[in-house]
Amino acid sequence: MATDIRTIERPSSPNTYLMAPQxxxxxxxxxxxxxxxxxxxxxxxxxxxxxxxxxSGWKITEADRAHCHIDLVAATKLLKFKDDVTIDTLIVENMPGKSRLAIYSRSRVGYHDFGANRKRVSKLVKAIEGELGISA
Structure with missing residues (x-):
């Protein structure tokens, strides 16, 4: 079942990271x-x-092209902990040919992720920026 980033309820533990337009x-x-x-x-x-x-260690569990939505599981390199990542690609209103991301990365186990989810999202975004470019 797909995760809806728009209505997520984040836990009180610091083991999630959310990047999204305000x-x-x-x-x-x-x-x-x-x-x-x-x-x-x-x-x-x-x-x-x-x-x-x-x-390596990432597996898509759902990819919905019609809604530009991806759910995946990313295993950490060292201990192989499984983390869940949800990504929506979004059309930017009044800006034809432009898009944005909403990404919610969260750990399945542990109270603290020591920045692993933030690093994962940052690395992904930097790679895509390098490939597609960003709008100034």
């Missing part, structure tokens, strides 16, 4: 704002699928 989530405050990419939501979605396919 106002996208009705029930949670993002940790960071998403950049605007110089690509359509569909092109961004395809770039994400390519990136994910090249990540």
């Amino acid at each position: 106002g996208y989530c009705s029930t949670a405050q993002p940790d960071a704002d998403s950049p605007v990419f110089d690509a359509s939501a569909e092109v961004l979605f395809d770039a994400l699928l390519g990136y994910i396919a090249n990540q």
Whole structure:
């Protein structure tokens, strides 16, 4: 079942990371704002699928092209802990050919993730920025 980032309820433990445009989530405050990419939501979605396919220990559990939504499990390198990641690619209103991301990464176990979810999201976003570019 797909996770709806717009209505997530974050735990009190510091083992999640949320990047999303302000106002996208009705029930949670993002940790960071998403950049605007110089690509359509569909092109961004395809770039994400390519990136994910090249990540060791990452497995897509759901990819819905019609809704530009991805759910995946990312295993940590050292101890193979499984973390859940949900990604939405979003059309930017009044900016044709531009898109943004909403990404919610969370640990399944442990109270603290020691920044693992933030690092995962940051690495993903930097890779996609390098491939597609961002809008100034």
